[in-house]
Amino acid sequence: MNKRYRPEHQETALEFRDVTYTHKGSQSAIFQHVQAEVKQGEFVSLLGPSGSGKSTFFRLAAGLSHPDQGTVFLHGSVPETRLGRVGYMPQQDLLLPWRTILENGMLPLEINGVPKKEAAHNVSAHLKAFGLDGVENQYPHELSGGMRQRVSFLRAVVGGSDILMLDEPFSALDSITRFMMQEWLLEQWQMAGQTLIFITHDIEEALFLSDRILLFTQPPIEGRFTEITVPLPRPRKENARDHPELLKLKRELINRMRGEGGII
């Protein structure tokens, strides 16, 4: 049932090699000679306080920003542009209000020149798995927050890249919806097996979902990220939340972040 291979045997999907980056007009660097890699099929969370550079990491990976120094590799090589190669799901759903759910899902395909009919067909095939059956002709404002996030995720998946980056996708949801979305996301990922990079402020969310957590501290971040590997087996079910190992890791994480003076 699980198409993924063990991450440790996999190729690198994304690698930051010796990346240094300073925002334009800013004095101090966010990253200095940063080294990080994400394996193919891995679920990696970026956890850290506000302003620690998580979104900046995404912008660099997606090709919206460029490192001052160093290189970003996708699948072991340096593409001409990373734009269009990495699926991105933003914090706000950013659905286009004048487009129906179906048309919103079709957007990345349209941009890549797929004919409308084929694009519609392609998106329709996903609707059921995303729990969006029957709402494809409605407009975003008619949907609940959780549903809109699913549309946003659908849009990222339909784009077809095997690296997906999710920037705090569930932070605006109420806790029940959020729990259900986390489980749903795990299910989707365990079926499709993409590489998932996930930003969150929520320690429990990071622990429950990820294979590995990269800890972001106050910038500048130098060299390697502090890293935590979550030893729970896959596939994880809802009851994994209460696994004693997770509680222990959570305690440890909190202590470590306190030590670093970070506020989550």
Next chain:
Amino acid sequence: MNRWKSAGTSYAGAALLAAAFFIIWEAGARWYDTPYILPAPSAVLQRLWELADILFLVHLPATLLVIVTGLAVSIVCGVGIAVLMSRSRAVEKSVFPLLITSQTIPIIALAPIFVLWFGYSMWSKVAVTVLITFFPITVGAFDGLRAASKDMEDLLRTMGAGSWQIFRKVQVPMALPSFYSGLKVAVTLSVIGAAIGEWLGADAGLGYFSRRMMTQMDAAGVFAPIVLLSLLGIGLFLGVKAIEYATTKRGGRRS
């Protein structure tokens, strides 16, 4: 259904007010009984009926042609300038002050100059109409184009979209509501612009006809083309609303 009902009651209020106004006017005019100064609404309507042929066949088309041409020029130039300004800060900084300055020019004072330049031809009236309508169109389009969020544009870039695709798929749909607001202001102003132009120098058009009746001390004849001008303005406004309804999707509309 509820909306229809409430629209009905709000329009009923407006109709009631208008009816009261006309009844008082009618009564006042009859009592005053000096039709060359204050014609009764019924007299205006009667005059409209008598003059219908020449008004509808000669002067209304002349004015309509001026308005449509002026609006077309304004839309093409205004949207063009708005697009250029939204693309480049430098263009915005150099053009926007000029736009605002152009609006401080008293148009009535300038109109005779247009007549000097363009003669009694249609183009002097078109020039007045353009001067009065292109500002709301430009500002509406420009504000709309700027309304597209940076985040949305970045999202499209991560999908591999170029700047033309971002323009077409995000900026234009985002700009439409604001553009239509500007256009609605512009169409009502366009009627005034054309009428002013025709007042100052023309050989046809509703404004020109109204003025000619004035020289003949025919007050009802002055009002008759004004009634038509006002109906024309309302018609144009409703026309823009209909186009807006047809071209913006339901989800984009505020309810």
